[in-house]
Amino acid sequence: MIxxxxxxxxxxxxxxxxxxxxxxxxxxxxxxxxxGEIVYEEDWGLRQLAYPIQKKTTGFYYLIEFRADSQFVExxxxxxxxxxxIIRFLTFAMDKHAVAYAEKRRxxxxxx
Numbered sequence: 041m042i043x044x045x046x047x048x049x050x051x052x053x054x055x056x057x058x059x060x061x062x063x064x065x066x067x068x069x070x071x072x073x074x075x076g077e078i079v080y081e082e083d084w085g086l087r088q089l090a091y092p093i094q095k096k097t098t099g100f101y102y103l104i105e106f107r108a109d110s111q112f113v114e115x116x117x118x119x120x121x122x123x124x125x126i127i128r129f130l131t132f133a134m135d136k137h138a139v140a141y142a143e144k145r146r147x148x149x150x151x152x
Contacts, residue, residue, distance in 0.1 A: 044079065044107050044139055047131040049120060050099035053086060060100050063125050068104060070119055076108035080146060093127050105134075105142060 051063055068078055084101035093099070108116075113131055120129040134142065 041110050042107055043110055044105065044134045045113060045131055046103065046105045046134055046138070046142070047116065047129065048084075048101060048103045049126050049129040050089070050093075050101055051125050052094075052127055053096055053098040053100060055100060055125060059125070060102075063123070064102055066123075067116070067119070070116065071104070071106050071108060071112075074108065074112050074115065076106045076112060078104065078106050080105040080142070096127065099127055 047067075049067070051060055055063070064081070064083075068081065071078060080103075082103040084103060086098055087101050089097055089099055110133075113133075117129065117131060120126045
């Protein structure tokens with residue numbers, strides 16, 4: 041069953057700009073290769089972490105909103121776990137209210 045998902049991952053802060061773009065391209069490509077459709081992407085940049093993770097206090101945050109089959113999420117999260125550049129990730133299925141909120145947030149962001 042095709043659902044809409046939102047995934048946010050935090051990459052280690054020691055990456056260069058090129059390495060971060062490469063990591064993003066890897067995951068967006070992985071989603072597309074497995075029949076997923078990218079709805080929206082947003083780079084949140086380098087941010088302070090709420091608590092240290094692997095002795096790091098900052099990380100590069102990146103959001104990807106996509107539509108895919110429900111079995112695909114497990115494969116995506118396995119890729120995150122195997123990648124030493126990714127220190128945290130969260131993927132969740134969006135209900136109709138979350139989809140509507142995300143669309144409204146994007147419209148407001150474009151209006152500014």
